[in-house]
Amino acid sequence: MSEPAILMEHVQKWFGQMHVLRDISLSVETGERVVVCGPSGSGKSTMIRCINRLEEHQKGRIVVDGTELTSDVRALDTIRREVGMVFQSFNLFPHLTILQNCTLAPIRVRRMPKREAEELAMEYLRRVKIPEQAAKYPGQLSGGQQQRVAIARALCMQPKIMLFDEPTSALDPEMIKEVLDTMIGLAETGMTMVCVTHEMGFARQVANRVVFMDRGEVVESGPPAEIFANPATDRLRLFLSQILRGH
Amino acid sequence: MSASHSSSVERAPTLALGAPLSRAAFWLRSRLFATPVSAVVSLALLYLLLRWGWDFFGWAVLHAIWQVPHDAAGLPQTGVCRAAEGVGACWAVVAEKYRFILFGFYPYAQQWRPAICVLLFIGLYAASAQQRFWRRELALIWAVALVLIGALMWGGFAGLPLVADDQWGGLPITLILATFGLAGAFPLAVLAALGRRSRGMPAVRMLCVCYIELIRGVPLISLLFMASVMFPLFLPAGVDIDKLLRAQIAFVLFAGAYLAEVVRAGLQALPKGQSEAADALGLGYWQKTMLIVLPQALRQVIPMLVNTFIGFFKDTSLVLIIGIFDLTTTGRTAIDEPAWQGFGNEIYLLLAAIYFTFCFAMSRTSARLEHLFSRGQRR
Ligand SMILES: Nc1ncnc2c1ncn2[C@@H]1O[C@H](COP(=O)(O)OP(=O)(O)OP(=O)(O)O)[C@@H](O)[C@H]1O
Ligand SMILES: [Mg+2]
Numbered sequence: 001m002s003e004p005a006i007l008m009e010h011v012q013k014w015f016g017q018m019h020v021l022r023d024i025s026l027s028v029e030t031g032e033r034v035v036v037c038g039p040s041g042s043g044k045s046t047m048i049r050c051i052n053r054l055e056e057h058q059k060g061r062i063v064v065d066g067t068e069l070t071s072d073v074r075a076l077d078t079i080r081r082e083v084g085m086v087f088q089s090f091n092l093f094p095h096l097t098i099l100q101n102c103t104l105a106p107i108r109v110r111r112m113p114k115r116e117a118e119e120l121a122m123e124y125l126r127r128v129k130i131p132e133q134a135a136k137y138p139g140q141l142s143g144g145q146q147q148r149v150a151i152a153r154a155l156c157m158q159p160k161i162m163l164f165d166e167p168t169s170a171l172d173p174e175m176i177k178e179v180l181d182t183m184i185g186l187a188e189t190g191m192t193m194v195c196v197t198h199e200m201g202f203a204r205q206v207a208n209r210v211v212f213m214d215r216g217e218v219v220e221s222g223p224p225a226e227i228f229a230n231p232a233t234d235r236l237r238l239f240l241s242q243i244l245r246g247h
Numbered sequence: 248m249s250a251s252h253s254s255s256v257e258r259a260p261t262l263a264l265g266a267p268l269s270r271a272a273f274w275l276r277s278r279l280f281a282t283p284v285s286a287v288v289s290l291a292l293l294y295l296l297l298r299w300g301w302d303f304f305g306w307a308v309l310h311a312i313w314q315v316p317h318d319a320a321g322l323p324q325t326g327v328c329r330a331a332e333g334v335g336a337c338w339a340v341v342a343e344k345y346r347f348i349l350f351g352f353y354p355y356a357q358q359w360r361p362a363i364c365v366l367l368f369i370g371l372y373a374a375s376a377q378q379r380f381w382r383r384e385l386a387l388i389w390a391v392a393l394v395l396i397g398a399l400m401w402g403g404f405a406g407l408p409l410v411a412d413d414q415w416g417g418l419p420i421t422l423i424l425a426t427f428g429l430a431g432a433f434p435l436a437v438l439a440a441l442g443r444r445s446r447g448m449p450a451v452r453m454l455c456v457c458y459i460e461l462i463r464g465v466p467l468i469s470l471l472f473m474a475s476v477m478f479p480l481f482l483p484a485g486v487d488i489d490k491l492l493r494a495q496i497a498f499v500l501f502a503g504a505y506l507a508e509v510v511r512a513g514l515q516a517l518p519k520g521q522s523e524a525a526d527a528l529g530l531g532y533w534q535k536t537m538l539i540v541l542p543q544a545l546r547q548v549i550p551m552l553v554n555t556f557i558g559f560f561k562d563t564s565l566v567l568i569i570g571i572f573d574l575t576t577t578g579r580t581a582i583d584e585p586a587w588q589g590f591g592n593e594i595y596l597l598l599a600a601i602y603f604t605f606c607f608a609m610s611r612t613s614a615r616l617e618h619l620f621s622r623g624q625r626r
Contacts, residue, residue: 052526052527054523054526054527077529077531080526080527080528080529081529083527084527084528085524085527087520087523087524087527089518089520091518091520091521091523091524092524093521093524093525093539093543094543095542095543095546095620104528104530104538105528105529105530108530108534108538109528109529109530109534153528154527154528157528157529
């Protein structure tokens with residue numbers, strides 16, 4: 001009824017000769033939580049990065065929060081304000097403190113007064129359970145703590161949609177849980193989320209829908225319980241068996 | 248020292264750390280005399296060092312001549328110096344000529360003005376090297392000080408006689424060329440480096456590549472020569488751009504091209520994720536560049552930047568060939584006078600000492616900044 005938070009229609013992308021996204025159509029409703037999985041090189045990162053135009057798609061249509069992604073810079077600015085992103089390698093700014101990492105964009109992009117931005121940042125740092133690290137530099141934190149800061153940093157822009165590209169795959173096993181718990185907490189607030197991840201436990205617990213990609217296509221999608229219990233295609237069956245063996 | 252070690256085992260460490268003498272002894276033994284080979288090498292070097300040091304001390308201090316008499320016409324009588332040649336230094340030439348070396352043909356009675364300018368420059372450098380002065384006001388102070396320096400040098404107001412810049416010389420010229428040169432070259436270099444990496448604007452990119460490659464491919468001497476001799480040929484009659492200004496522009500262009508490549512190296516070393524994170528947060532191009540990219544890229548290349556600064560500081564001495572009297576030129580000119588001919592050693596030692604002081608200060612500052620920026624920011 002209401003329009004979807006993210007709408008992708010027949011999206012195609014090439015890197016040179018390589019056809020990386022082949023006719024992707026996907027719609028994510030407001031408040032929906034979608035987990036994207038698939039083998040390495042299947043185009044998951046490319047797909048999710050097209051949503052905030054870190055990569056440009058070449059064919060098809062992407063509409064985010066009612067704004068279509070074109071080469072129009074104004075539209076892009078609007079969309080990037082509403083879409084937060086968390087990367088596999090954290091990408092915190094190493095020359096800024098944790099607090100500065102979190103307040104930079106609200107102050108510069110949203111033109112929020114510094115005091116207010118700092119209060120907001122402390123609020124989110126409390127939510128990811130590391131307010132006491134605010135004055136430190138990223139290099140002084142563990143990987144799990146850095147990733148939680150990265151989540152807080154994205155949330156400080158008060159986005160409507162959050163994108164996660166394998167947020168836990170650069171982490172040691174004992175730190176994965178703390179990041180996943182943060183993400184579960186975020187899911188409970190009703191945030192619209194698209195997560196590329198291979199954490200099937202997480203998918204089961206929070207995803208409304210799992211999308212399985214292979215070779216640039218969406219092969220299957222559906223609620224986690226169904227899709228994991230009865231994979232319809234051999235490709236997904238193979239993928240699931242490999243994932244389970246790996247864990 | 249061996250006594251302290253052969254005494255009780257418990258006391259040895261405290262002694263080694265506590266008493267300065269035994270600590271020095273420990274350092275000497277562990278660093279210089281650890282093995283027979285290193286002991287031999289150390290002793291040989293020590294011998295050479297002492298010998299040369301002593302010879303130099305004899306020449307520079309013990310047998311040196313500090314003053315020469317003047318005849319009735321006021322001309323220096325350098326016979327004593329000539330007699331001492333090869334045995335003792337003739338510092339009399341420095342005593343006699345230092346005002347000319349430092350300030351060139353600037354009117355003698357007015358030389359307090361360039362002297363103040365030199366002090367202002369040194370004050371600016373010293374303040375800028377201190378972290379606690381890094382505020383917005385510092386830029387303002389720089390602007391005010393540079394205007395003040397220009398006003399003092401030129402004069403022509405408040406009873407100060409006008410001194411045209413072809414009368415300027417010596418250390419102020421060197422500092423002016425270096426300071427304004429780097430101050431102009433640095434922003435130019437950053438823009439050229441950013442332009443060279445911009446994928447979206449091929450025209451800008453080509454322009455930056457051409458600028459950098461053309462200037463880098465040409466010796467500074469020929470650039471200066473073109474600025475001073477060829478450039479005026481292209482100007483309409485009656486229009487004349489000051490020679491010093493032309494040299495200054497040549498320096499800015501030259502240093503800009505070299506610094507641009509240093510800055511580009513820093514930009515290239517920055518992980519792509521940094522700029523992607525800035526994009527994802529919605530920062531615009533200039534915000535991203537000024538707040539995320541440049542601060543990190545420049546920190547990365549501080550040693551190379553300062554290396555270029557130091558080379559450039561010394562390259563200002565090439566204005567010699569276009570008849571601008573920088574510090575090196577005044578030094579050379581000082582010993583043109585027949586009475587002082589042949590006393591180049593003393594003069595060049597003085598020049599070396601002055602250049603070294605500035606360059607060494609730059610190098611120490613660079614090391615301090617590196618240390619400061621690396622604190623707590625390792626990934
Ligand atoms: N910037 C690029 N230039 C050229 N090819 C690229 C680029 N980025 C990705 N590719 C290629 O596009 C394909 C899809 O890559 P993508 O990173 O989207 O895969 P992925 O599903 O995220 O894989 P992974 O699980 O390893 O992260 C891969 O074959 C990859 O080599
Ligand atoms: Mg990926």
